[in-house]
Amino acid sequence: MKRVIRWLLNHVPRRWLQRIAGWAVPIAGVWYVGRGRECVVCGARRRRFMPYGYVHLREDALCPSCLSLERHRMIWLWMGRSTKLFEKLPTVLHIAPEVSLMRHLRRLYGATPR
Numbered sequence: 001m002k003r004v005i006r007w008l009l010n011h012v013p014r015r016w017l018q019r020i021a022g023w024a025v026p027i028a029g030v031w032y033v034g035r036g037r038e039c040v041v042c043g044a045r046r047r048r049f050m051p052y053g054y055v056h057l058r059e060d061a062l063c064p065s066c067l068s069l070e071r072h073r074m075i076w077l078w079m080g081r082s083t084k085l086f087e088k089l090p091t092v093l094h095i096a097p098e099v100s101l102m103r104h105l106r107r108l109y110g111a112t113p114r
Helices: 002-011 014-032 070-082 099-109
Strands: 033-038 050-052 058-062
Touching: 002 050, 014 033, 014 050, 058 070, 070 099
Parallel strands: none
Antiparallel strands: 050 058
16 A cells, blocks of 8 residues: 555646545545544544655555644644634634645634624
8 A cells, every 4th residue: 555655646746636635545544444543633543544755655644534644633733732722713814724624624613603
């Protein structure tokens, strides 16, 4: 699986990868079903996360459910523990949001009036 992921990342144009990632990664995630890891962003439990990286492939990097990487999960933990973003629902301006975080922030803030 690591060879396939590395080949795809290095040979398929990025715009195509972004278009197919939403449905292809969750399908590939079937091989990772288990209870070893839990994604803090989406709550999915997997045996381990998928490898990811263009130059150096990192193990346990990509959540197959919400496509979050290590840095996205760290940002989510920081927002939940160090800020009041999930409690008070203040106005948030997120510049260039990551898809995995944007989906879950939209779910939290979607019902609030502007």
